[in-house]
Amino acid sequence: MYHHxxxxxxxxxxxxxxxxxxxxxxxSTAVIEVATTGPFGMQLIxxxxxxxxxxxxxxxxxxxxxxxxxxxxxxxxxGATLDQLRDAAAEGPVWVxxxxxxxxRHQPEMNGPIGADHFVVVLDVSPTRVLVHDPQGxxxxxxxxxxxxxxxxxxTVDYGSPYTMRTGFRKVADVSDADAIRAIVPAAxxxxxxxxxxxxxxxxxxNGVAAERLAAMVExxxxxxxxxxxxxxxxxxxxxxxxxxxxxxxxxxxxxxAEVAARQARLVGSLQHPMVVGDLPRAxxxxxxxxxxxxxxxxxxxxxxxxxxxxxxxxxxxxRSASR
Numbered sequence: 017m018y019h020h021x022x023x024x025x026x027x028x029x030x031x032x033x034x035x036x037x038x039x040x041x042x043x044s045t046a047v048i049e050v051a052t053t054g055p056f057g058m059q060l061i062x063x064x065x066x067x068x069x070x071x072x073x074x075x076x077x078x079x080x081x082x083x084x085x086x087x088x089x090x091x092x093x094x095g096a097t098l099d100q101l102r103d104a105a106a107e108g109p110v111w112v113x114x115x116x117x118x119x120x121r122h123q124p125e126m127n128g129p130i131g132a133d134h135f136v137v138v139l140d141v142s143p144t145r146v147l148v149h150d151p152q153g154x155x156x157x158x159x160x161x162x163x164x165x166x167x168x169x170x171x172t173v174d175y176g177s178p179y180t181m182r183t184g185f186r187k188v189a190d191v192s193d194a195d196a197i198r199a200i201v202p203a204a205x206x207x208x209x210x211x212x213x214x215x216x217x218x219x220x221x222x223n224g225v226a227a228e229r230l231a232a233m234v235e236x237x238x239x240x241x242x243x244x245x246x247x248x249x250x251x252x253x254x255x256x257x258x259x260x261x262x263x264x265x266x267x268x269x270x271x272x273x274a275e276v277a278a279r280q281a282r283l284v285g286s287l288q289h290p291m292v293v294g295d296l297p298r299a300x301x302x303x304x305x306x307x308x309x310x311x312x313x314x315x316x317x318x319x320x321x322x323x324x325x326x327x328x329x330x331x332x333x334x335x336r337s338a339s340r
Contacts, residue, residue: 019266019278021046022259025153026252030075030113030135032151034082037111037137037185043086046260047193051085051200052078055257055277056207057310060226063219066246068254068284071222072212074175075133076114079182081203085196087189094177098165102141104183109149110138111182112168114175119167120150122157129172132249138181197268201317208314223310231303234296247291255285273316280309 031045042048049055057070083089090111093100104110113135118126120134139156140147146164150157159167169178191199210222221229233242258281266274283306290299 019259019262019274019281021263022256026256027152027249028253028256029151030079033111033113033135033137033149036149036151037090037109037182038088038187041187043193043196046263047086047196048082049257050261050264051082051196053081053200053203053207054078055261056204056313057210058223058226058306059216060221060229062217063221063229064240064242066226066230066242066250068250068257070207070212071210071220071226072214072216073207074214075135076176077214081200085191085199086193087187087191087196089184089186089188090182091184092180092182094180096179096181098141098161101138101146101181104181105138105141107183111185112136112138112148113180114170114173115167116170116172117152117167118172119163120157120159121163122150122154122159123152131172131174133170133173133176134167193264194268197264197270201268201270201321205314205317205321208310208317224307227303227307227310231300231307234291234303235300238291238296238299243291247288251284251287251291255281255288258284270317270320273313273320276309276313276316280306280313283309 028045028049031048034048035042035045052075054069054073054075057073058066058068059071059073060066080092093104101110101112114133115136116129117123117132117134118128118130120126120136134150134152136148136150138146138148141161143161145158145160148157148159148164149155170176170180171178208223230242238246258277262274262278262281265271265277283302286302287299290296290302
């Protein structure tokens with residue numbers, strides 16, 4: 017299957033924010049996103065809210081893992097104060113989040129909490145406003161302090177800690193993009209195996225079972241906000257993540273797995289038009305085609321990792337024999 021990389025807009029807030037902080041030495045946002053291991057799976061939280069990311073995963077779980085994989089580190093501060101943020105921003109840009117996006121009123125139609133997480137880069141703090149680069153498409157946005165504090169408290173975001181920021185970004189190792197992706201493959205295999213320490217709400221489903229259940233929900237009318245959530249957010253970010261996953265896996269030499277991820281990206285992307293126009297049977301059919309691909313992707317990664325281990329073991333034996 018032919019796959020072409022995607023470059024364009026989309027809800028990639030934390031990857032874009034990391035890239036801004038890392039500067040010229042940053043890997044692509046695709047590598048950052050995939051290194052979180054988020055793209056490896058699907059979840060239906062509480063049997064109602066669908067995300068095309070790994071079962072039991074949320075963005076904060078993948079941040080340190082992604083930074084370590086690409087050779088970077090940072091200092092995380094939870095429960096920070098506005099004064100601490102002001103002092104940190106005086107030293108350089110600060111990565112902040114999760115925020116409740118609904119409190120960020122520089123974004124049109126945002127008038128209160130909507131339960132949506134977001135991440136920004138803070139550039140400066142004054143007594144009346146916080147100056148941010150908002151990767152949703154708003155550079156140098158000025159956020160009133162009271163709105164920023166309400167967003168930063170993030171009481172309506174279902175993960176993370178209030179008032180979290182990251183500072184002290186520093187490169188600790190030179191890591192190629194391909195090696196960064198290879199480093200997270202064992203964790204990706206676990207994600208696809210639905211290995212998680214995260215307590216999940218009753219009724220939560222993952223991977224193929226989640227896709228099948230979502231297909232039934234779509235066929236039944238995609239009510240109670242399901243349609244809106246899919247077409248405004250979940251499909252857009254899910255298809256992009258999977259397209260980036262295909263690119264990154266191919267870069268790292270995982271050709272078979274890359275083919276599966278590319279197929280997943282096409283299937284998720286194919287949901288957008290039918291969900292918008294209301295062709296629900298076509299969307300349900302695509303979800304049912306998606307269901308078996310999660311096991312396929314895991315099998316491909318496991319098989320390739322086994323081959324790599326076998327080659328490494330043979331090479332080590334040969335080196336020991338040669339040294340005798």
